[in-house]
Amino acid sequence: MILVIGGYAQGKLEYVKEKYQTGGDDIFDFEVEDIAELERYSDGLFSDRQIILNNINSLIKKELDDGKDPEELLGNILSKFNNVIIITDEVGNGIVPIDKNERIYREKTGRFQCMLAQNADEVIRVTCGVGQRIK
Amino acid sequence: MMILVYGxxxxxxxxxxEKKITELNxxxxxxxxxxxxxxxxxxxEERIKRHRMQRAGKGFTTIEQPKDLGNIALELREAKSDILLECMSNVVANEMFSDAISDPSIYDKKVSEEKSFDKYEGVxxxxxxEIIKLKDSCNNLIIVSNNVFEDGNIYDDETMKYIKTLGDINVFLAEISDEVWEVVAGIPVRIK
Known part of the structure; x- marks a missing residue:
């Protein structure tokens, strides 16, 4: 698993497409798609096929809104895909929000990203479209 | 040795x-x-509980010092101890706002007053x-500070002044530190 992390609009997806020479077919974007669609898609999938999960932070937000614990996601994702690139927004670098749910989202996303990074073979941080391998 | 840990x-x-200071100690x-x-x-309380559990068994003596770091520097001078200070974002907030929070009437009075940036320069x-005193009084010092600078939001004046003050403090801390580390998704990246 490869984790790509960086701020909003930093060119993470473009970086991944160029570096890993992937088209649009295997990109799953959680800003517009949900976990059920991913599950349907992955059922018929050859497990070694490369897949890109974009905006995993949006999925975490949805899971939290549904009252679920996003940490369970990790096991699901890791068990289903051998060859996955996960792209996530860095969301913790700001003033702590007044709204409690916003605070929980930031904190949980940060912790989730730490777990992803721990399990990743490679972690790349993208700033201004430039990737820096940090693991 | 002084280290700034940022994230x-x-x-x-x-x-x-915590890992870094226990290795140095x-x-x-x-x-x-x-x-x-x-x-x-x-x-x-929940956050503090989580941090306490994380520190348990690592040999730390905890001192509650929400502000006035200079006082603790005096107390610790003789011992030449190793110190982990967490987190500078709290210290700056406490120095700027804590009396206001404990007594809302003071806060109301304060915000109604016309203020210059001088107060923040004061902080x-x-x-x-106080950091210089603390550094001089201890053996190894690690300071944790927070990245609050990249959400792109414009806040009220007080908050913007807080962000500016913390930013200035972070620049100062990095200057006098031997090492600066930024932690990203649990991965330390050395930036100085």
């Missing part, structure tokens, strides 16, 4: 800072954790002096 919410910066040298958070609600200079 956002949930980045894993505390765990890294030699037997016989006292190890202090300067806790800076003022508790206002159950969520704060900046106070913390700067």
């Amino acid at each position: 956002g919410s949930g980045s894993g910066k505390s765990a890294f800072a 030699k037997s016989g040298i006292p190890l202090y954790y300067l806790a800076t958070m003022q508790v206002y609600d159950a969520e704060d 900046f200079n106070k913390i700067k002096d």
